[in-house]
Amino acid sequence: MMTFKIAFRNVLRNRRRSAMTLLAIAVGVIGIVLFGDFVRFVTAGLETNAVDKVGHLEVFRTGYFAFGAGNPAEFGIDDYASVVKAIGDDPALAGKLSVVTPVVQLAGIAGNFALDVSKTFLGTGVVPSDRDRLRLWDEHGVNRRRLLPDSGLRDSDEARGIVGVGVARVLGLCEPLKLDGCPARPKKSGPDGAALAVNLAGLAEAERPSQSPPDDDLARIDLLAATAGGAPNVVNMLVSRAEPQAARELDDNFVAMHIALAQRLLYGRGTPKATGIVVQLRRTEDLAYARQRLAQMFSERHLDLEIRDFADLQPFYKQAVGMFRAIFLFISLIMGIIVLFTIVNTMGMSVMERTTEIGTARAMGVRRVGVRRVFLLEGAILGAIGSTIGAAFAQVIGMVVNRASLTWTPPGQAAPSPLEVLTANSMGFVTLVWFAIVLAATLAALIPANRGARLEVVDALRHV
Amino acid sequence: MSATMSAAARPETAAAPPPVVRFQNVVKTYDEDGLKVEAIRGVSFAIPKGRFSMIVGPSGSGKTTLLNLIGCIDRPTSGALEVCGEDVGTLSDDQVTDFRSRNIAFVFQTFNLFPVLTAYENVEYPLLLLRVPSAERRARTLAMLDAVGLSDHKDHRPNQLSGGQRQRVAIARALVKHPALVLADEPTANLDTRTGAEIISLLRKVQLEQSVSFVFSTHDPQLISHAEDTFPIRDGILLEARR
Ligand SMILES: Nc1ncnc2c1ncn2[C@@H]1O[C@H](COP(=O)(O)OP(=O)(O)O)[C@@H](O)[C@H]1O
Ligand SMILES: [Mg+2]
Numbered sequence: 114m115m116t117f118k119i120a121f122r123n124v125l126r127n128r129r130r131s132a133m134t135l136l137a138i139a140v141g142v143i144g145i146v147l148f149g150d151f152v153r154f155v156t157a158g159l160e161t162n163a164v165d166k167v168g169h170l171e172v173f174r175t176g177y178f179a180f181g182a183g184n185p186a187e188f189g190i191d192d193y194a195s196v197v198k199a200i201g202d203d204p205a206l207a208g209k210l211s212v213v214t215p216v217v218q219l220a221g222i223a224g225n226f227a228l229d230v231s232k233t234f235l236g237t238g239v240v241p242s243d244r245d246r247l248r249l250w251d252e253h254g255v256n257r258r259r260l261l262p263d264s265g266l267r268d269s270d271e272a273r274g275i276v277g278v279g280v281a282r283v284l285g286l287c288e289p290l291k292l293d294g295c296p297a298r299p300k301k302s303g304p305d306g307a308a309l310a311v312n313l314a315g316l317a318e319a320e321r322p323s324q325s326p327p328d329d330d331l332a333r334i335d336l337l338a339a340t341a342g343g344a345p346n347v348v349n350m351l352v353s354r355a356e357p358q359a360a361r362e363l364d365d366n367f368v369a370m371h372i373a374l375a376q377r378l379l380y381g382r383g384t385p386k387a388t389g390i391v392v393q394l395r396r397t398e399d400l401a402y403a404r405q406r407l408a409q410m411f412s413e414r415h416l417d418l419e420i421r422d423f424a425d426l427q428p429f430y431k432q433a434v435g436m437f438r439a440i441f442l443f444i445s446l447i448m449g450i451i452v453l454f455t456i457v458n459t460m461g462m463s464v465m466e467r468t469t470e471i472g473t474a475r476a477m478g479v480r481r482v483g484v485r486r487v488f489l490l491e492g493a494i495l496g497a498i499g500s501t502i503g504a505a506f507a508q509v510i511g512m513v514v515n516r517a518s519l520t521w522t523p524p525g526q527a528a529p530s531p532l533e534v535l536t537a538n539s540m541g542f543v544t545l546v547w548f549a550i551v552l553a554a555t556l557a558a559l560i561p562a563n564r565g566a567r568l569e570v571v572d573a574l575r576h577v
Numbered sequence: 578m579s580a581t582m583s584a585a586a587r588p589e590t591a592a593a594p595p596p597v598v599r600f601q602n603v604v605k606t607y608d609e610d611g612l613k614v615e616a617i618r619g620v621s622f623a624i625p626k627g628r629f630s631m632i633v634g635p636s637g638s639g640k641t642t643l644l645n646l647i648g649c650i651d652r653p654t655s656g657a658l659e660v661c662g663e664d665v666g667t668l669s670d671d672q673v674t675d676f677r678s679r680n681i682a683f684v685f686q687t688f689n690l691f692p693v694l695t696a697y698e699n700v701e702y703p704l705l706l707l708r709v710p711s712a713e714r715r716a717r718t719l720a721m722l723d724a725v726g727l728s729d730h731k732d733h734r735p736n737q738l739s740g741g742q743r744q745r746v747a748i749a750r751a752l753v754k755h756p757a758l759v760l761a762d763e764p765t766a767n768l769d770t771r772t773g774a775e776i777i778s779l780l781r782k783v784q785l786e787q788s789v790s791f792v793f794s795t796h797d798p799q800l801i802s803h804a805e806d807t808f809p810i811r812d813g814i815l816l817e818a819r820r
Contacts, residue, residue, distance in 0.1 A: 115698075115705050122693035473689040476650050478678020478706045480671050570650035574685075 116483070120490035123463065124498075130459055131495065137455040138499025138550065139506060141448035145546050146507040148444050150534045152437045153542055157253035158523045158530065160397060163423040163430045165250045168212065168393035169400050170407065171426060172196065175419045177388060185218045186341035186379045189386025196416065197390055205406050209399045211250060214243035215387035217375040221338030223276075223350075223368060225284040232283045234276075236336065236368040238375020241266035247393055254538060256530065265354030271374050273331075274350040277367030281355040289332035290355050336368070340381045348378045357528070449553055452499075456492050456557035464488060464565040471565050472573025485559075485566040492558020496551040503550075504543050511535030595662060596623035597758055597790040598647050603656035605642050605813075616642040618813040619656070624792055625806065629784060632794040633801055634810035640794035641762055643810065647792060648681055648760045649673050661757045678706050682751035684761035688743040690735040696746045697722065697731040703754040721753040722746075724786075725779060741772035745779065752783055761793045765800050777803055 124131050173181065177188035190196060193215045200206065200213045217238035224231035245264055265275045278295065281287060287295035331351040340346045350370055358364040376385035394403055404420055411418045424431045464471070471484055511534045520529040535543070605617035616639045624630050624647075632640050645651035646658060649665050658665055661680050665673060682703070683689075690699050700721055704714040722731050725745040735743055744764065751759050764780075765773035777800055784791055795801060809816040 115702065118698075119691070119693060126693060469687075469689060470691060473683075473685065473691070475674065476648065476677065476683050477703055478674055480674045571645050574650070574689075 116487055116490060120487050120494055123467070123487075124491055124494050127463070127466075130462065134455050134459045134495055135499040135502060138452050138496060138554065139503035141452045142500050142503025142546060142550055143507045143510070144448045145445050145550075146504060146543055147510060147534060149441055149546065150507075150511070150539045150542060152441045153539065154255065154532070154534055155437055155523060156434050157538075158255045159430050159433055160423075161251060161253060161255050162523065163427045164252075164393060164397070165248045165256075167423050167426045168214075168247060168391035169397065169423055170392040170394075170404055171216075171421050171423075172200075172390040172392065172407065172411075172418050173388070173421065175417045178419060178421055178425075181218070181388065182220075184339070184341075185220070185388045186339070186386075189341065189380075189388055190215075190390065190418065191384075191386060193387035193390060196418070199410065199414070200390070200392060200407065203406070203410060206403060209394055209396070209403060210392065211395045212243055212246045212391065212393040214240050214247070214391050215372060216389045216391055217372055217379060217386075218388045219338055219375055219379050221336055221378070223280065223284060224335045224337065225286065225332075226335060227333075228285040230284055232280065233366065234280060234336070234368045235363075235366045236274075236338075236370060236375060238370055238372035239266065240268065240372050242268050243391075244369075247391065250393055252396055254536070255533070263354075265356070266369065266371060268371075270351075271371045272349065272351045273353050274368060274370030274374065275354045275356050276334075276352055276369075277358045277364040278355045279358075279361065279365030280367060281352070283365070284334055286332050286334075286352055286355065290352065292355055336370075336378055338378050340379060341383065341386075342381070344381070346378055346381055348374055350374060449550075452496075452550060452553055453557040456495060456554050457560050459495070460488055460492055460558045460561035461564070463491065464561045467565075468568065468573050468576040471568055472570050472576065475568075475570045476574065481566040484568075485562045488562030488565055489555055489558050492562070493551055493555040495558075496554025497547075499554070500547045500550040504547055507543070508535055511539075594626045597626040597661060598624040598792070599659040600646075601657040601659075603646065603653045603658055605639075605646060605651070606654045616813050617646070617653075620813075620815045621656075622808065622815055624790065624808070626790050627788045628790060628805045629781070629803060630790070630792045630806040630808065631801060631804040632792065632808045632810055633796060633804075634794075635796060638810045639813040640810060642813075644760050644762050644792065644794050647758070648683060649677050678703070679754075680757045682754065682756040682759045684744070684747050684751050684759065684764050686763045686766050688735070688740075688747045688767075690743055690746055690750070692735050695732050695734055696727055696738065696742075696749075699735070699746055700749045700753050703750060707754055717753055721749040724752075724783065725749045739772075740768055741775060744768060744772075744776050748776070748779060748783070752787065752789070755787060756789065758790045758792065761791070763795050763797070764793060765795065765797050770799065773797065773799060 172190070174188040174190050177185070181188045197213050197215055201210065219236045219238070221234060221236065222231050223234040241264060244266065245261075248261055248264075266273055276284070276286070278292065281290055281292060282295050285297075286292075287297060331353055334350050334352055335347055336350055337345060337347045350368070356367070356369070358367045372387070373385075380386060392403065392407070394400060400422060404422060407420050410416075411420075474484065475481075515533050515536070519532040521532045522529045600623070601621050602619050603617055603621070604615065604619050607614040607616055620643075632643055634640050642651070646653055647660060649660060652666065660676075663676065665676065668676060690696075691702070694702065697718060701714055701718045704717060709717070719728070719731075722728050725748055727742060727745055727749070730738060730742060735746070738746065744767075761780075765776060768776060780791065781803060783789070793800065793804075801807065
C-alpha cells in the first residue's frame, strides 16, 4: 500500500514529464487500438464475405479440388442427398451447423441467340433458399446495416438464373435487365460469330420445346456445356437479375442458377449429382472441430470425400488477412518501441533524481527488491493511466467514425459496406492491448529500476 | 597506535554492559579510478551502550566513513566490526539490510525526508518496514510526532516545513522504531545556531526517555559540549577517547 502511495505520488511529482510520457503512451495505444480494431473489422468482413458465399467447409469427391476444373461432372458426389442428410443429422455437430447444401460447379458457353452473341461462363447450381440463408451469416455483426437484395432465384422455379453484370453486358442484357451504367452493344461485326451462333442456336432450338412456357417478361439465354458423358448439352435459362461480382474476371463469367437446371445441363437425363456440399457453421471457432468430425464421419462410412475450408477455397482471404496482420504488427511494434523508450527515459530520469531518496530508503532498511518494486510500479502506473487515456480517446474517435456513417469497399467485395470500429465486439481486443501496454511499460521500467536497486547505499547518499 | 588501542583494550568489568559498537583493526580504503585513499587506517575501539557519543574531527578526517561503517551501509576493507553484538561482516546484503531496519536509525545532515510523503507518513515509514500492526503504528507515530512537537504539522509535506521542523521529523522517524543505535552525521551542520540548540536539547530529552545509543559526528562545539564520550579522529586515525 505504502509502495503504491509512494509510486503514485512520484508519478504526480514531475507533472510535465509524466504528462509527456502519458501522451506518448496514449498516442501509442490510440494507434494500436484503432488500427488493430480496423484490422479486426476488415478480417471479420473478409471472413463474412467468404463464409456467406462458400460456407466454412466444402466437401468434394476426392480429386475434385485438384482436377475438377477440367471436368467437374466427372467428380460428382454420388447420392449427395444422403451425405447432406448425414451431416445435418450428426449429433456431434448438432447446434453447430448453419447451412448444409449441395452445389454444382460447371463451365460452358452462354449465348443470347436473339442477338447472336455468346461467351464462356463459370456457373454454379444452388438451392436458392439455401443460398439466401448462407448470405445471412453474420457472426461478427459486420453486415448488420447491409440490406440483401432479392437474389432473383426461386426454389419453385428451376428455369431461373442470375448473371454477373459483365456477363449481362456482353450478352446484351443491359436493357431487358434495366441496368444502370451499362453501355449498349455496338453492332456486331464478322460472319464467324454468326456461324457459331447459328450452330448453337440449332442445339438450343432442339432443347426448347421440352421447356415449360417461358415468362415473357424475363430475358432468356442458352447455356451450353459438356455432360458427364462428354456430349454437348444445352439448357435455357431465364435471367431474372444481374448481380455485380467483386472481381472483374468473376463478374464477366458469373452465372448462378437453380441446382436442378445445372444438373440437367451436366447430367442430362442421367442421375443428378452435386460437385460439392457446402457446410456453413454458426461460429467460425468450430471450424477445426467440424472439419475433423466430418473427416472422421467420411472415413467411418468409407466415403471417398475430401474437405476444404474457406481459406483454401478463397486464397485471397488468406492473403488479405495476412497483409493486414503484417501491417498491424509493424505499427504495433513501432508504437510499442516508442512506449518502451519513453518509459525507459522517464524512469531513468526519475531514478537519477531520486538517488538520495533511494540511498535513504536503503539505509532505513528497504531491500534492493523494494527499490525495484517502487520503480516497476511507477512504470505500471504510467502504463495503466496512459493506456486508459488512450483507450478512452480511441473510443471517442471510434464513436465519431461510426456516427459519420462512413462506408468503404473492402478488398474482394463488390458493394461498399459501413465502416464500424470499436463496437461492443472490440472490448476484448481493447482490454488485451491495455494489458499488453501495461506489461510493456512495466518491463521497460525494469531497466532503470534495476539501475536504482543496484546502487550502493553510500554512493547513493553521497549523490547530490 | 597505543592511544587508539586503549579504548578497546580497556578491560570490561562484569558490571559494564557490552559495547554497542566494536572495531578491531578496521581499515577502509577507497579506490577510485586506481587512486587509493585510506580513509580509516586501522582503528580499534568500542562505543559504550546507551550514551551520547561523538566522533569529532575536522573535515576530511574520516567521520562520515566511520559512521557509514557503524551504520552498516558500508563494509570495511579489512578488520572486524561488531554492531549490537552482531558480526555484521558475515551478513548477506538482505540480512544486513534487515539488520539496519531493526537496529539502526539515521539522522542525516540534509534531513533526507521523502518529499512525496507527509510528516506523519515519513515517521510511519520505518514501522511499515518492520510490519508493525496498524493500530500500534498509528499510536506510536502520533506519540512520536507529539514528542518532537509537530502534531500540528503531521499532514505537511517536507517542502512545507522549515529546516528545524524537517530535522525534527527526521529525528521522530529515526526514533519511532526504538532502534538500538541512532547515527547522525553532523546533524546540526545545516541549521542555524538557535535551531541547532533546540535540536540538541530535543535529542538529549529523547535519549533520556529511551535508552538509545547515540553516535554523532560533528565539529560543532555547541553539540560537542553535550557529549558523554568523545572520539577524536584525525586523518583516519582515532586519538585517545575522552569520557
Ligand atoms: N567515496 C570516496 N571515494 C574516495 N575517497 C573518499 C570517498 N569518501 C571519502 N573519501 C575520502 O576519505 C577521507 C575521509 O572522508 P570523510 O569520511 O567524508 O571525512 P569527513 O566526514 O570527516 O569529512 C577524505 O580524504 C575523503 O576525501
Ligand atoms: Mg562528513
